[in-house]
Amino acid sequence: xxxxxxxxxxxxxxxxxxxxxxxxxxxxxxxxxxxxxxxxxxxxxxxxxxxxxxxxxxxxxxxxxxxxxxxxxxxxxxxxxxxxxxxxxxxxxxxxxxxxxxxxxxxxxxxxxxxxxxxxxxxxxxxxxxxxxxxxxxxxxxxxxxxxxxxxxxxxxxxxxxxxxxxxxxxxxxxxxxxxxxxxxxxxxxxxxxxxxxxxxxxxxxxxxxxxxxxxxxxxxxxxxxxxxxxxxxxxxxxxxxxxxxxxxxxxxxxxxxxxxxxxxxxxxxxxxxxxxxxxxxxxxxxxxxxxxxxxxxxxxxxxxxxxxxxxxxxxxxxxxxxxxxxxxxxxxxxxxxxxxxxxxxxxxxxxxxxxxxx
DNA sequence: AACTCGTGGAC
DNA sequence: TGTCCAAGAGT
Numbered sequence: 001x002x003x004x005x006x007x008x009x010x011x012x013x014x015x016x017x018x019x020x021x022x023x024x025x026x027x028x029x030x031x032x033x034x035x036x037x038x039x040x041x042x043x044x045x046x047x048x049x050x051x052x053x054x055x056x057x058x059x060x061x062x063x064x065x066x067x068x069x070x071x072x073x074x075x076x077x078x079x080x081x082x083x084x085x086x087x088x089x090x091x092x093x094x095x096x097x098x099x100x101x102x103x104x105x106x107x108x109x110x111x112x113x114x115x116x117x118x119x120x121x122x123x124x125x126x127x128x129x130x131x132x133x134x135x136x137x138x139x140x141x142x143x144x145x146x147x148x149x150x151x152x153x154x155x156x157x158x159x160x161x162x163x164x165x166x167x168x169x170x171x172x173x174x175x176x177x178x179x180x181x182x183x184x185x186x187x188x189x190x191x192x193x194x195x196x197x198x199x200x201x202x203x204x205x206x207x208x209x210x211x212x213x214x215x216x217x218x219x220x221x222x223x224x225x226x227x228x229x230x231x232x233x234x235x236x237x238x239x240x241x242x243x244x245x246x247x248x249x250x251x252x253x254x255x256x257x258x259x260x261x262x263x264x265x266x267x268x269x270x271x272x273x274x275x276x277x278x279x280x281x282x283x284x285x286x287x288x289x290x291x292x293x294x295x296x297x298x299x300x301x302x303x304x305x306x307x308x309x310x311x312x313x314x315x316x317x318x319x320x321x322x323x324x325x326x327x328x329x330x331x332x333x334x335x336x337x338x339x340x341x342x343x344x345x346x347x348x349x350x351x352x353x354x355x356x357x358x359x
Numbered sequence: 360a361a362c363t364c365g366t367g368g369a370c
Numbered sequence: 371t372g373t374c375c376a377a378g379a380g381t
């Protein structure tokens with residue numbers, strides 16, 4: 001990209017965007033947009049929070065379920081914590097769900113309308129620089145500079161920024177700002193992100209299909225696929241833990257709500273040991289005849305691998321969750337894997353078929 | 360300023 | 371298989 005070409009590149013990008021038909025349930029279609037229909041700020045905010053570090057494909061059904069169950073921010077604000085956490089189960093990064101509720105309640109308490117500027121939005125729980133800018137641009141037409149991972153990559157290539165991440169961030173924000181138009185900033189932001197998601201991809205970018213390839217310095221130098229450069233990540237350690245699944249005669253299950261802070265905070269799970277890099281000591285939640293299962297649960301989090309030994313027992317006790325109130329879908333994925341294994345292991349089985357990989 | 364925090368898909 | 375990666379925020 002050369003100085004002075006920003007407007008031309010931006011126009012090419014927008015016309016490409018207008019020709020796309022990427023259907024997402026939170027977007028206002030081209031016809032409605034042309035008729036002056038604005039996106040619902042609640043929908044924009046909800047989708048942007050769900051999309052933090054999460055793919056469009058993963059978000060789509062969650063967004064539909066949330067909006068069907070809680071059509072407006074006031075409905076969400078009035079929801080019970082457990083209901084929201086259960087609806088979020090499986091989507092990951094559960095602090096987002098806790099902050100989503102805090103934010104909804106703050107907005108509802110302030111009259112039910114979202115702040116209409118990036119600065120105002122930024123003060124709400126769970127809304128950082130990216131989300132504040134995205135909501136302000138898409139819902140309120142503010143020419144805010146929207147910078148996510150896609151934009152960083154697109155901009156790093158357009159200007160052939162070779163500084164490794166994250167040191168390059170300030171320079172990339174500066175470039176993204178030069179490219180942000182005063183008209184249709186929301187569409188511009190979405191166009192940049194769509195371009196990054198579909199054409200200017202991390203590996204094998206489809207430069208032949210790119211609407212701004214003529215402006216791209218990295219393409220001209222033949223280094224598009226190498227940018228943005230980043231420093232190598234440290235290897236993930238493996239941690240070990242124990243999980244105990246107790247079944248009551250009536251089908252009840254022993255579950256616990258995890259503390260609000262930390263890993264899987266606020267979510268349901270099975271009692272068990274801490275997860276450490278050394279072998280955990282047995283710590284059954286109650287006295288019973290615990291049977292160890294032959295397979296273990298494997299799961300990988302952002303920064304460590306986990307291997308869980310699972311124990312099952314048929315027993316009785318206090319505090320079991322009744323069968324009618326338990327849904328495996330309300331569990332975070334690692335706990336759902338424990339459940340799947342325990343449920344199969346608690347049944348008599350022929351032979352000993354190996355469990356699927358990573359379970 | 361690093362570190363923590365999930366998950367599923369693409370290669 | 372494992373690694374990388376995604377529309378980041380909070381601490």
